[in-house]
Amino acid sequence: MEAEAVNTPGAATVSPRAATPSATGARPKPRKTLGRPAAVLLRVCSLLLFFTLWWGVSLLNAHVLKVFNPVLLPAPDEVLRAGIKMAASGELLRHITASLSRVLWGFGIAAVLGVVVGTALARSRVLEHLVEPSLEMLRPIPPLAFLPMMVLWFGIGESSKVAFIAYAAFFPVFTTTVEGIKYVDPVLIRAASSLGATERQIFWHVVLPAATPNIITGLRLAFGLSFFVIVAAEFIAADSGLGFLINDARTFFLVANMLLGAAVIGIIGVAANVLLRKLEARLLRWRAESRGQA
Amino acid sequence: MKSIQIEGVSKSYTEGALALDEVSLELSENSFTCLLGPSGCGKSTLLNMIAGFIEPTTGHILVDGREVTHAGADRGVVFQEYALFPWRTAIENVEFGPMVQGVSRAERRATAREYLSLVGLAEHEDKYPRELSGGMKQRVAIARALANHPSVLLMDEPFGALDAQTREVMQEELLRIWEQDKKTVVFVTHSISESIFLADRIVVMATQPGTIKEIVDVALPHPRERSSAEFVALEREIKRLVREEVAKLGVTG
Numbered sequence: 001m002e003a004e005a006v007n008t009p010g011a012a013t014v015s016p017r018a019a020t021p022s023a024t025g026a027r028p029k030p031r032k033t034l035g036r037p038a039a040v041l042l043r044v045c046s047l048l049l050f051f052t053l054w055w056g057v058s059l060l061n062a063h064v065l066k067v068f069n070p071v072l073l074p075a076p077d078e079v080l081r082a083g084i085k086m087a088a089s090g091e092l093l094r095h096i097t098a099s100l101s102r103v104l105w106g107f108g109i110a111a112v113l114g115v116v117v118g119t120a121l122a123r124s125r126v127l128e129h130l131v132e133p134s135l136e137m138l139r140p141i142p143p144l145a146f147l148p149m150m151v152l153w154f155g156i157g158e159s160s161k162v163a164f165i166a167y168a169a170f171f172p173v174f175t176t177t178v179e180g181i182k183y184v185d186p187v188l189i190r191a192a193s194s195l196g197a198t199e200r201q202i203f204w205h206v207v208l209p210a211a212t213p214n215i216i217t218g219l220r221l222a223f224g225l226s227f228f229v230i231v232a233a234e235f236i237a238a239d240s241g242l243g244f245l246i247n248d249a250r251t252f253f254l255v256a257n258m259l260l261g262a263a264v265i266g267i268i269g270v271a272a273n274v275l276l277r278k279l280e281a282r283l284l285r286w287r288a289e290s291r292g293q294a
Numbered sequence: 295m296k297s298i299q300i301e302g303v304s305k306s307y308t309e310g311a312l313a314l315d316e317v318s319l320e321l322s323e324n325s326f327t328c329l330l331g332p333s334g335c336g337k338s339t340l341l342n343m344i345a346g347f348i349e350p351t352t353g354h355i356l357v358d359g360r361e362v363t364h365a366g367a368d369r370g371v372v373f374q375e376y377a378l379f380p381w382r383t384a385i386e387n388v389e390f391g392p393m394v395q396g397v398s399r400a401e402r403r404a405t406a407r408e409y410l411s412l413v414g415l416a417e418h419e420d421k422y423p424r425e426l427s428g429g430m431k432q433r434v435a436i437a438r439a440l441a442n443h444p445s446v447l448l449m450d451e452p453f454g455a456l457d458a459q460t461r462e463v464m465q466e467e468l469l470r471i472w473e474q475d476k477k478t479v480v481f482v483t484h485s486i487s488e489s490i491f492l493a494d495r496i497v498v499m500a501t502q503p504g505t506i507k508e509i510v511d512v513a514l515p516h517p518r519e520r521s522s523a524e525f526v527a528l529e530r531e532i533k534r535l536v537r538e539e540v541a542k543l544g545v546t547g
Contacts, residue, residue: 185377187373187375187377188377188379190345190347190365190371190373190377191371191373191377191378191379192379192390192394193346193347193364193365194345194346194347194365194366194367194369194370194371194439194448195367195370195390195391195394195438195439195442196366196367196391196394196395196442197390197394198394201394205379205390205393205394206379209379209381210379210381212381284381285422286380286381286382286383286422286423286424287380287381287422287424
Protein backbone atom coordinates (compact mmCIF):
# COMPACT_ATOMS: atom_id res chain seq x y z
CA MET A 1 0.00 0.00 0.00
CA GLU A 2 2.74 2.41 0.85
CA ALA A 3 4.55 3.10 -2.33
CA GLU A 4 7.71 4.41 -0.76
CA ALA A 5 8.28 7.76 -2.35
CA VAL A 6 11.53 9.02 -3.72
CA ASN A 7 13.68 9.95 -0.79
CA THR A 8 17.10 10.76 -2.05
CA PRO A 9 18.23 13.65 0.08
CA GLY A 10 19.73 16.46 -1.88
CA ALA A 11 19.16 14.88 -5.25
CA ALA A 12 17.33 17.17 -7.57
CA THR A 13 16.23 14.56 -10.03
CA VAL A 14 15.16 11.01 -9.43
CA SER A 15 15.70 8.17 -11.79
CA PRO A 16 13.00 5.50 -11.78
CA ARG A 17 15.59 2.96 -12.90
CA ALA A 18 17.70 3.52 -9.83
CA ALA A 19 17.14 0.27 -8.00
CA THR A 20 17.53 -2.84 -10.12
CA PRO A 21 20.78 -4.41 -9.04
CA SER A 22 19.79 -8.06 -8.98
CA ALA A 23 18.90 -8.34 -12.67
CA THR A 24 22.11 -10.15 -13.59
CA GLY A 25 21.74 -12.64 -10.80
CA ALA A 26 24.96 -11.47 -9.16
CA ARG A 27 23.50 -10.70 -5.80
CA PRO A 28 25.34 -7.94 -3.95
CA LYS A 29 26.94 -9.02 -0.69
CA PRO A 30 24.96 -7.98 2.35
CA ARG A 31 26.68 -4.95 3.87
CA LYS A 32 28.27 -5.46 7.23
CA THR A 33 26.56 -3.56 9.96
CA LEU A 34 28.62 -1.18 12.07
CA GLY A 35 28.16 -0.06 15.63
CA ARG A 36 27.19 3.56 16.11
CA PRO A 37 30.51 4.71 17.61
CA ALA A 38 32.44 3.14 14.75
CA ALA A 39 30.19 4.79 12.20
CA VAL A 40 30.58 8.21 13.81
CA LEU A 41 34.34 7.76 14.00
CA LEU A 42 34.53 6.93 10.30
CA ARG A 43 32.40 9.92 9.45
CA VAL A 44 34.63 12.25 11.44
CA CYS A 45 37.65 10.69 9.73
CA SER A 46 36.08 11.42 6.36
CA LEU A 47 35.86 15.13 7.14
CA LEU A 48 39.31 15.26 8.71
CA LEU A 49 40.78 13.54 5.69
CA PHE A 50 39.10 15.98 3.34
CA PHE A 51 40.37 19.07 5.12
CA THR A 52 43.85 17.62 5.67
CA LEU A 53 44.11 16.82 2.00
CA TRP A 54 42.97 20.29 1.02
CA TRP A 55 45.31 21.92 3.50
CA GLY A 56 48.18 19.65 2.54
CA VAL A 57 47.89 20.27 -1.17
CA SER A 58 47.56 23.98 -0.65
CA LEU A 59 50.56 24.32 1.69
CA LEU A 60 52.72 21.86 -0.22
CA ASN A 61 52.12 23.75 -3.43
CA ALA A 62 52.66 27.17 -1.91
CA HIS A 63 55.93 26.35 -0.14
CA VAL A 64 57.51 23.31 -1.73
CA LEU A 65 56.23 22.18 -5.12
CA LYS A 66 55.09 25.49 -6.58
CA VAL A 67 53.20 23.77 -9.40
CA PHE A 68 50.48 26.42 -9.70
CA ASN A 69 49.93 29.92 -8.48
CA PRO A 70 49.13 29.59 -4.74
CA VAL A 71 46.41 32.19 -5.13
CA LEU A 72 44.35 29.55 -6.95
CA LEU A 73 43.94 27.32 -3.92
CA PRO A 74 43.91 29.10 -0.57
CA ALA A 75 44.15 26.89 2.51
CA PRO A 76 41.09 26.33 4.71
CA ASP A 77 42.33 28.79 7.32
CA GLU A 78 42.49 31.55 4.73
CA VAL A 79 38.88 30.86 3.77
CA LEU A 80 37.95 30.96 7.43
CA ARG A 81 39.74 34.28 7.89
CA ALA A 82 37.97 35.71 4.86
CA GLY A 83 34.71 34.55 6.37
CA ILE A 84 35.39 36.18 9.72
CA LYS A 85 36.36 39.40 8.04
CA MET A 86 33.24 39.46 5.93
CA ALA A 87 31.01 38.47 8.79
CA ALA A 88 32.45 41.27 10.92
CA SER A 89 31.73 43.88 8.28
CA GLY A 90 28.17 42.64 7.94
CA GLU A 91 28.68 41.97 4.26
CA LEU A 92 28.31 38.21 4.60
CA LEU A 93 25.00 38.53 6.36
CA ARG A 94 23.75 40.87 3.65
CA HIS A 95 24.52 38.29 0.97
CA ILE A 96 23.01 35.46 2.96
CA THR A 97 19.81 37.40 3.60
CA ALA A 98 19.56 38.40 -0.03
CA SER A 99 19.87 34.80 -1.27
CA LEU A 100 17.65 33.36 1.43
CA SER A 101 14.84 35.81 0.88
CA ARG A 102 14.86 35.12 -2.86
CA VAL A 103 14.84 31.41 -2.22
CA LEU A 104 12.02 31.65 0.31
CA TRP A 105 9.88 33.79 -1.97
CA GLY A 106 10.48 31.69 -5.03
CA PHE A 107 10.09 28.44 -3.18
CA GLY A 108 6.95 29.69 -1.43
CA ILE A 109 5.32 30.65 -4.71
CA ALA A 110 6.34 27.32 -6.26
CA ALA A 111 5.02 25.37 -3.30
CA VAL A 112 1.60 27.02 -3.40
CA LEU A 113 1.30 26.87 -7.19
CA GLY A 114 2.63 23.34 -7.40
CA VAL A 115 0.21 21.98 -4.82
CA VAL A 116 -2.78 23.90 -6.17
CA VAL A 117 -2.17 23.16 -9.86
CA GLY A 118 -1.16 19.58 -9.10
CA THR A 119 -4.31 19.00 -7.09
CA ALA A 120 -6.53 20.54 -9.74
CA LEU A 121 -4.97 18.42 -12.47
CA ALA A 122 -5.13 15.23 -10.46
CA ARG A 123 -8.82 15.76 -9.84
CA SER A 124 -10.00 16.86 -13.25
CA ARG A 125 -9.55 14.81 -16.40
CA VAL A 126 -10.34 17.82 -18.59
CA LEU A 127 -7.69 19.97 -16.92
CA GLU A 128 -5.24 17.12 -17.01
CA HIS A 129 -5.52 16.70 -20.76
CA LEU A 130 -5.59 20.43 -21.28
CA VAL A 131 -2.54 21.38 -19.24
CA GLU A 132 -0.32 18.37 -18.79
CA PRO A 133 1.11 18.11 -22.33
CA SER A 134 2.39 21.68 -22.16
CA LEU A 135 3.94 21.14 -18.75
CA GLU A 136 5.47 17.88 -19.88
CA MET A 137 7.00 19.70 -22.79
CA LEU A 138 8.56 22.36 -20.57
CA ARG A 139 9.67 20.03 -17.79
CA PRO A 140 12.70 18.40 -19.44
CA ILE A 141 14.15 21.80 -20.43
CA PRO A 142 16.70 22.79 -17.77
CA PRO A 143 15.28 25.89 -16.08
CA LEU A 144 18.65 27.60 -16.58
CA ALA A 145 17.85 27.78 -20.28
CA PHE A 146 15.17 30.32 -19.45
CA LEU A 147 17.25 32.43 -17.10
CA PRO A 148 18.47 35.00 -19.63
CA MET A 149 14.91 35.39 -20.84
CA MET A 150 13.60 35.87 -17.34
CA VAL A 151 16.12 38.67 -16.90
CA LEU A 152 14.79 40.28 -20.07
CA TRP A 153 11.19 39.92 -18.94
CA PHE A 154 11.46 40.77 -15.28
CA GLY A 155 14.52 43.01 -15.24
CA ILE A 156 17.58 42.65 -13.07
CA GLY A 157 15.74 43.33 -9.83
CA GLU A 158 14.46 40.80 -7.32
CA SER A 159 11.48 39.69 -9.40
CA SER A 160 13.53 37.95 -12.09
CA LYS A 161 15.34 35.86 -9.48
CA VAL A 162 12.17 35.04 -7.59
CA ALA A 163 10.33 34.15 -10.78
CA PHE A 164 13.19 31.97 -11.91
CA ILE A 165 13.32 30.02 -8.66
CA ALA A 166 9.56 29.70 -8.62
CA TYR A 167 9.64 28.29 -12.12
CA ALA A 168 12.39 25.79 -11.38
CA ALA A 169 10.96 24.65 -8.05
CA PHE A 170 7.42 24.35 -9.37
CA PHE A 171 7.96 21.08 -11.21
CA PRO A 172 8.98 18.76 -8.39
CA VAL A 173 6.12 19.98 -6.23
CA PHE A 174 3.67 19.70 -9.08
CA THR A 175 4.72 16.19 -10.11
CA THR A 176 4.73 14.69 -6.63
CA THR A 177 1.39 16.31 -5.80
CA VAL A 178 -0.27 14.85 -8.90
CA GLU A 179 1.13 11.40 -8.09
CA GLY A 180 0.11 11.64 -4.45
CA ILE A 181 -3.44 12.73 -5.13
CA LYS A 182 -4.05 10.37 -8.02
CA TYR A 183 -2.91 7.24 -6.29
CA VAL A 184 -4.72 7.50 -2.99
CA ASP A 185 -5.84 4.01 -1.97
CA PRO A 186 -9.43 3.80 -3.27
CA VAL A 187 -10.50 1.66 -0.32
CA LEU A 188 -9.80 4.63 1.99
CA ILE A 189 -12.15 6.74 -0.08
CA ARG A 190 -14.79 4.03 0.09
CA ALA A 191 -14.35 3.79 3.83
CA ALA A 192 -14.79 7.53 4.22
CA SER A 193 -17.86 7.67 2.01
CA SER A 194 -19.47 4.79 3.90
CA LEU A 195 -18.87 6.80 7.07
CA GLY A 196 -20.93 9.60 5.58
CA ALA A 197 -18.21 11.92 4.33
CA THR A 198 -19.08 14.29 1.48
CA GLU A 199 -16.82 14.78 -1.56
CA ARG A 200 -15.37 17.86 0.07
CA GLN A 201 -14.75 16.13 3.37
CA ILE A 202 -13.14 13.22 1.56
CA PHE A 203 -10.78 15.62 -0.13
CA TRP A 204 -9.72 17.45 3.03
CA HIS A 205 -9.72 14.50 5.42
CA VAL A 206 -8.60 11.62 3.23
CA VAL A 207 -7.08 12.60 -0.12
CA LEU A 208 -4.91 15.43 1.13
CA PRO A 209 -3.49 13.67 4.20
CA ALA A 210 -2.88 10.54 2.12
CA ALA A 211 -0.94 12.60 -0.42
CA THR A 212 1.06 14.51 2.19
CA PRO A 213 4.12 12.25 2.23
CA ASN A 214 4.44 12.66 -1.52
CA ILE A 215 3.93 16.39 -1.37
CA ILE A 216 6.54 16.77 1.35
CA THR A 217 9.06 14.85 -0.72
CA GLY A 218 8.34 17.23 -3.57
CA LEU A 219 8.79 20.24 -1.32
CA ARG A 220 12.14 18.97 -0.12
CA LEU A 221 13.35 18.37 -3.64
CA ALA A 222 12.07 21.80 -4.64
CA PHE A 223 13.89 23.49 -1.79
CA GLY A 224 17.16 21.88 -2.79
CA LEU A 225 16.58 22.90 -6.36
CA SER A 226 15.86 26.49 -5.32
CA PHE A 227 19.33 26.78 -3.84
CA PHE A 228 20.77 25.09 -6.83
CA VAL A 229 19.41 27.66 -9.25
CA ILE A 230 19.65 30.83 -7.15
CA VAL A 231 23.43 30.78 -7.40
CA ALA A 232 23.26 30.69 -11.17
CA ALA A 233 20.71 33.47 -11.21
CA GLU A 234 22.93 35.62 -9.04
CA PHE A 235 25.90 35.02 -11.32
CA ILE A 236 24.04 36.66 -14.15
CA ALA A 237 22.31 39.65 -12.72
CA ALA A 238 22.57 40.68 -9.11
CA ASP A 239 24.36 43.03 -6.78
CA SER A 240 23.96 40.89 -3.70
CA GLY A 241 23.58 37.25 -2.71
CA LEU A 242 25.97 34.35 -2.37
CA GLY A 243 26.11 33.74 -6.11
CA PHE A 244 27.04 37.38 -6.60
CA LEU A 245 29.66 37.05 -3.86
CA ILE A 246 31.34 34.20 -5.72
CA ASN A 247 31.18 35.85 -9.10
CA ASP A 248 32.28 39.21 -7.74
CA ALA A 249 35.24 37.61 -5.96
CA ARG A 250 36.25 36.02 -9.25
CA THR A 251 36.60 39.42 -10.89
CA PHE A 252 39.02 40.43 -8.15
CA PHE A 253 40.75 37.08 -8.00
CA LEU A 254 39.76 36.58 -4.34
CA VAL A 255 39.65 32.82 -4.43
CA ALA A 256 39.21 32.56 -0.66
CA ASN A 257 35.99 34.54 -0.95
CA MET A 258 34.80 32.33 -3.77
CA LEU A 259 35.32 29.25 -1.66
CA LEU A 260 33.69 31.03 1.24
CA GLY A 261 30.56 31.62 -0.81
CA ALA A 262 30.42 27.96 -1.78
CA ALA A 263 30.99 26.84 1.81
CA VAL A 264 28.22 29.06 3.15
CA ILE A 265 25.81 27.69 0.54
CA GLY A 266 26.76 24.18 1.62
CA ILE A 267 26.22 24.96 5.29
CA ILE A 268 22.84 26.55 4.64
CA GLY A 269 21.84 23.60 2.47
CA VAL A 270 22.72 21.10 5.17
CA ALA A 271 20.93 23.13 7.83
CA ALA A 272 17.83 23.50 5.66
CA ASN A 273 17.75 19.80 4.95
CA VAL A 274 18.00 18.96 8.64
CA LEU A 275 15.16 21.37 9.42
CA LEU A 276 12.96 20.01 6.66
CA ARG A 277 13.57 16.45 7.79
CA LYS A 278 12.63 17.39 11.34
CA LEU A 279 9.45 18.98 10.06
CA GLU A 280 8.74 15.94 7.95
CA ALA A 281 9.25 13.57 10.86
CA ARG A 282 6.81 15.63 12.89
CA LEU A 283 4.16 15.82 10.21
CA LEU A 284 4.52 12.18 9.29
CA ARG A 285 4.77 10.77 12.78
CA TRP A 286 2.21 8.16 11.78
CA ARG A 287 4.62 6.44 9.47
CA ALA A 288 7.86 7.06 11.32
CA GLU A 289 8.81 3.41 11.47
CA SER A 290 8.07 2.52 7.90
CA ARG A 291 10.44 5.30 6.87
CA GLY A 292 13.19 3.92 9.02
CA GLN A 293 12.92 0.51 7.43
CA ALA A 294 12.79 1.72 3.88
CA MET B 295 -39.40 -5.59 9.82
CA LYS B 296 -37.33 -5.85 6.67
CA SER B 297 -33.96 -4.18 6.95
CA ILE B 298 -32.55 -4.91 3.53
CA GLN B 299 -34.58 -5.73 0.44
CA ILE B 300 -32.81 -6.85 -2.69
CA GLU B 301 -35.15 -6.96 -5.65
CA GLY B 302 -34.15 -8.55 -8.95
CA VAL B 303 -30.63 -7.22 -8.87
CA SER B 304 -28.29 -7.95 -11.76
CA LYS B 305 -24.84 -6.67 -12.46
CA SER B 306 -23.00 -7.00 -15.72
CA TYR B 307 -19.58 -5.46 -16.09
CA THR B 308 -18.89 -5.87 -19.76
CA GLU B 309 -20.83 -7.40 -22.62
CA GLY B 310 -21.60 -10.97 -21.71
CA ALA B 311 -19.95 -11.09 -18.29
CA LEU B 312 -22.77 -11.30 -15.80
CA ALA B 313 -21.56 -11.00 -12.23
CA LEU B 314 -25.01 -11.28 -10.69
CA ASP B 315 -28.24 -12.43 -12.28
CA GLU B 316 -31.65 -11.47 -10.90
CA VAL B 317 -30.84 -11.85 -7.23
CA SER B 318 -33.68 -11.24 -4.78
CA LEU B 319 -33.26 -11.47 -1.03
CA GLU B 320 -34.86 -10.04 2.07
CA LEU B 321 -32.99 -9.61 5.32
CA SER B 322 -34.87 -8.88 8.51
CA GLU B 323 -33.77 -6.39 11.09
CA ASN B 324 -30.90 -7.42 13.36
CA SER B 325 -30.34 -10.64 11.47
CA PHE B 326 -26.89 -12.03 10.80
CA THR B 327 -26.49 -13.23 7.24
CA CYS B 328 -23.44 -14.75 5.60
CA LEU B 329 -22.96 -14.59 1.86
CA LEU B 330 -20.95 -17.71 1.09
CA GLY B 331 -19.43 -18.92 -2.12
CA PRO B 332 -16.25 -19.37 -4.13
CA SER B 333 -14.53 -16.37 -5.66
CA GLY B 334 -16.38 -15.05 -8.64
CA CYS B 335 -19.86 -15.80 -7.33
CA GLY B 336 -20.61 -12.12 -6.96
CA LYS B 337 -20.89 -12.07 -3.17
CA SER B 338 -18.62 -9.07 -2.80
CA THR B 339 -20.34 -7.39 -5.72
CA LEU B 340 -23.66 -7.78 -3.93
CA LEU B 341 -22.19 -6.37 -0.72
CA ASN B 342 -20.66 -3.43 -2.57
CA MET B 343 -24.03 -2.69 -4.10
CA ILE B 344 -25.73 -2.67 -0.69
CA ALA B 345 -22.94 -0.34 0.48
CA GLY B 346 -23.65 1.89 -2.50
CA PHE B 347 -20.13 1.66 -3.94
CA ILE B 348 -21.39 0.24 -7.22
CA GLU B 349 -24.76 0.48 -8.93
CA PRO B 350 -26.85 -2.49 -9.98
CA THR B 351 -27.39 -2.81 -13.72
CA THR B 352 -31.01 -3.72 -13.10
CA GLY B 353 -33.14 -4.04 -9.99
CA HIS B 354 -33.25 -2.17 -6.71
CA ILE B 355 -31.81 -2.41 -3.25
CA LEU B 356 -33.68 -0.87 -0.35
CA VAL B 357 -32.26 -0.35 3.11
CA ASP B 358 -34.85 0.56 5.73
CA GLY B 359 -37.27 1.16 2.91
CA ARG B 360 -35.08 3.70 1.08
CA GLU B 361 -33.44 2.92 -2.22
CA VAL B 362 -29.66 2.78 -2.15
CA THR B 363 -28.16 5.30 -4.54
CA HIS B 364 -24.76 5.98 -2.99
CA ALA B 365 -22.65 5.14 0.05
CA GLY B 366 -24.01 6.51 3.28
CA ALA B 367 -23.59 6.59 7.02
CA ASP B 368 -26.59 4.27 7.58
CA ARG B 369 -24.51 1.39 6.22
CA GLY B 370 -21.23 0.77 8.01
CA VAL B 371 -18.61 -1.18 6.08
CA VAL B 372 -15.72 -3.27 7.36
CA PHE B 373 -13.14 -4.15 4.73
CA GLN B 374 -10.76 -7.09 4.51
CA GLU B 375 -7.83 -4.69 4.15
CA TYR B 376 -8.96 -2.76 7.28
CA ALA B 377 -8.94 0.57 5.41
CA LEU B 378 -7.93 2.50 8.49
CA PHE B 379 -6.62 6.02 7.91
CA PRO B 380 -2.93 5.53 8.70
CA TRP B 381 -2.42 9.17 9.72
CA ARG B 382 -5.09 8.95 12.40
CA THR B 383 -4.68 7.24 15.74
CA ALA B 384 -7.07 4.44 16.71
CA ILE B 385 -9.43 6.83 18.47
CA GLU B 386 -9.24 9.39 15.68
CA ASN B 387 -10.19 6.69 13.22
CA VAL B 388 -13.24 5.78 15.28
CA GLU B 389 -14.13 9.48 15.54
CA PHE B 390 -14.13 9.93 11.79
CA GLY B 391 -17.81 9.14 11.22
CA PRO B 392 -19.14 11.41 13.99
CA MET B 393 -16.67 14.09 12.89
CA VAL B 394 -17.97 14.28 9.33
CA GLN B 395 -21.51 14.31 10.70
CA GLY B 396 -20.62 17.43 12.65
CA VAL B 397 -20.73 15.96 16.16
CA SER B 398 -18.92 18.15 18.68
CA ARG B 399 -15.36 17.30 19.64
CA ALA B 400 -16.12 16.26 23.19
CA GLU B 401 -19.11 14.20 22.23
CA ARG B 402 -17.41 12.31 19.44
CA ARG B 403 -14.41 11.58 21.63
CA ALA B 404 -16.75 10.08 24.22
CA THR B 405 -18.51 7.99 21.57
CA ALA B 406 -15.20 6.79 20.18
CA ARG B 407 -13.95 5.83 23.65
CA GLU B 408 -17.11 3.88 24.26
CA TYR B 409 -16.74 1.87 21.06
CA LEU B 410 -13.03 1.32 21.45
CA SER B 411 -13.66 -0.20 24.83
CA LEU B 412 -16.49 -2.26 23.35
CA VAL B 413 -13.98 -3.86 20.99
CA GLY B 414 -11.45 -4.19 23.80
CA LEU B 415 -8.96 -1.56 22.68
CA ALA B 416 -9.43 1.12 25.32
CA GLU B 417 -5.74 0.88 26.17
CA HIS B 418 -4.58 1.54 22.63
CA GLU B 419 -6.52 4.63 21.63
CA ASP B 420 -3.46 6.73 20.87
CA LYS B 421 -1.70 4.20 18.69
CA TYR B 422 -1.38 4.62 14.97
CA PRO B 423 -2.56 1.76 12.74
CA ARG B 424 1.04 0.75 11.95
CA GLU B 425 1.51 0.03 15.66
CA LEU B 426 -1.43 -2.37 15.79
CA SER B 427 -1.64 -6.05 14.82
CA GLY B 428 -4.03 -7.21 12.11
CA GLY B 429 -6.64 -8.33 14.62
CA MET B 430 -6.39 -5.03 16.49
CA LYS B 431 -6.71 -3.06 13.27
CA GLN B 432 -9.87 -4.94 12.42
CA ARG B 433 -11.25 -4.23 15.90
CA VAL B 434 -10.65 -0.53 15.30
CA ALA B 435 -12.38 -0.81 11.94
CA ILE B 436 -15.39 -2.48 13.55
CA ALA B 437 -15.51 0.20 16.24
CA ARG B 438 -15.25 2.87 13.58
CA ALA B 439 -18.19 1.43 11.66
CA LEU B 440 -20.32 1.05 14.80
CA ALA B 441 -19.53 4.48 16.26
CA ASN B 442 -21.50 5.94 13.40
CA HIS B 443 -24.67 4.12 14.58
CA PRO B 444 -25.48 2.51 11.24
CA SER B 445 -28.55 0.31 10.98
CA VAL B 446 -26.64 -2.15 8.81
CA LEU B 447 -23.13 -3.51 9.16
CA LEU B 448 -21.55 -4.82 5.96
CA MET B 449 -18.43 -6.94 6.31
CA ASP B 450 -16.39 -8.00 3.29
CA GLU B 451 -14.25 -11.00 4.30
CA PRO B 452 -13.18 -9.01 7.34
CA PHE B 453 -11.06 -11.76 8.88
CA GLY B 454 -9.64 -13.07 5.60
CA ALA B 455 -6.21 -11.56 6.21
CA LEU B 456 -5.86 -12.84 9.78
CA ASP B 457 -4.12 -15.99 10.96
CA ALA B 458 -6.32 -18.93 11.97
CA GLN B 459 -6.13 -18.34 15.74
CA THR B 460 -6.79 -14.62 15.57
CA ARG B 461 -9.57 -15.32 13.16
CA GLU B 462 -11.43 -17.55 15.63
CA VAL B 463 -10.98 -15.04 18.43
CA MET B 464 -12.34 -12.30 16.18
CA GLN B 465 -15.37 -14.39 15.25
CA GLU B 466 -16.21 -14.83 18.93
CA GLU B 467 -15.58 -11.15 19.54
CA LEU B 468 -17.83 -10.15 16.67
CA LEU B 469 -20.71 -12.18 18.11
CA ARG B 470 -20.13 -10.65 21.54
CA ILE B 471 -20.15 -7.14 20.05
CA TRP B 472 -23.19 -7.92 17.94
CA GLU B 473 -25.06 -9.11 21.05
CA GLN B 474 -24.34 -5.76 22.70
CA ASP B 475 -25.01 -3.55 19.71
CA LYS B 476 -27.52 -5.31 17.47
CA LYS B 477 -27.38 -4.52 13.78
CA THR B 478 -28.39 -6.19 10.59
CA VAL B 479 -25.12 -7.83 9.60
CA VAL B 480 -24.18 -8.98 6.11
CA PHE B 481 -20.96 -10.90 6.23
CA VAL B 482 -19.14 -12.08 3.10
CA THR B 483 -16.89 -15.08 3.48
CA HIS B 484 -15.66 -18.14 1.65
CA SER B 485 -15.08 -20.05 4.87
CA ILE B 486 -17.88 -22.53 5.51
CA SER B 487 -17.00 -23.01 9.15
CA GLU B 488 -16.90 -19.26 9.71
CA SER B 489 -20.36 -18.85 8.21
CA ILE B 490 -21.86 -21.63 10.35
CA PHE B 491 -20.21 -20.26 13.46
CA LEU B 492 -21.60 -16.76 12.92
CA ALA B 493 -24.76 -16.64 10.89
CA ASP B 494 -28.50 -17.04 11.39
CA ARG B 495 -28.77 -17.56 7.68
CA ILE B 496 -26.25 -18.64 5.13
CA VAL B 497 -26.86 -17.60 1.56
CA VAL B 498 -24.91 -20.05 -0.59
CA MET B 499 -24.20 -18.49 -3.92
CA ALA B 500 -23.83 -20.11 -7.31
CA THR B 501 -21.31 -19.01 -9.92
CA GLN B 502 -21.49 -18.08 -13.60
CA PRO B 503 -23.67 -16.14 -13.33
CA GLY B 504 -23.90 -15.26 -9.65
CA THR B 505 -27.23 -16.35 -8.25
CA ILE B 506 -28.56 -17.62 -4.96
CA LYS B 507 -28.12 -21.37 -4.89
CA GLU B 508 -29.59 -22.14 -1.53
CA ILE B 509 -30.46 -20.46 1.73
CA VAL B 510 -29.53 -22.40 4.83
CA ASP B 511 -31.00 -21.36 8.18
CA VAL B 512 -28.71 -22.11 11.08
CA ALA B 513 -30.75 -22.83 14.17
CA LEU B 514 -27.88 -23.90 16.44
CA PRO B 515 -27.72 -22.02 19.75
CA HIS B 516 -24.75 -19.76 20.52
CA PRO B 517 -21.98 -20.31 21.41
CA ARG B 518 -21.56 -22.86 18.67
CA GLU B 519 -19.18 -25.72 19.12
CA ARG B 520 -17.25 -26.40 15.93
CA SER B 521 -16.80 -30.07 16.78
CA SER B 522 -20.43 -30.76 17.63
CA ALA B 523 -22.30 -33.29 15.49
CA GLU B 524 -24.80 -30.75 14.18
CA PHE B 525 -22.08 -28.30 13.24
CA VAL B 526 -20.13 -30.96 11.40
CA ALA B 527 -23.22 -32.24 9.59
CA LEU B 528 -24.11 -28.76 8.44
CA GLU B 529 -20.56 -28.17 7.36
CA ARG B 530 -20.65 -31.32 5.24
CA GLU B 531 -23.91 -30.33 3.61
CA ILE B 532 -22.76 -26.85 2.73
CA LYS B 533 -19.42 -28.12 1.55
CA ARG B 534 -21.26 -30.30 -0.95
CA LEU B 535 -23.20 -27.27 -2.23
CA VAL B 536 -20.08 -25.16 -2.57
CA ARG B 537 -18.14 -27.98 -4.23
CA GLU B 538 -20.65 -28.10 -7.06
CA GLU B 539 -19.97 -24.46 -7.74
CA VAL B 540 -16.23 -24.81 -7.55
CA ALA B 541 -16.44 -27.71 -9.99
CA LYS B 542 -18.40 -25.48 -12.36
CA LEU B 543 -15.44 -23.11 -12.42
CA GLY B 544 -13.25 -25.96 -13.55
CA VAL B 545 -11.04 -25.66 -10.52
CA THR B 546 -11.13 -29.02 -8.79
CA GLY B 547 -9.31 -30.29 -5.76
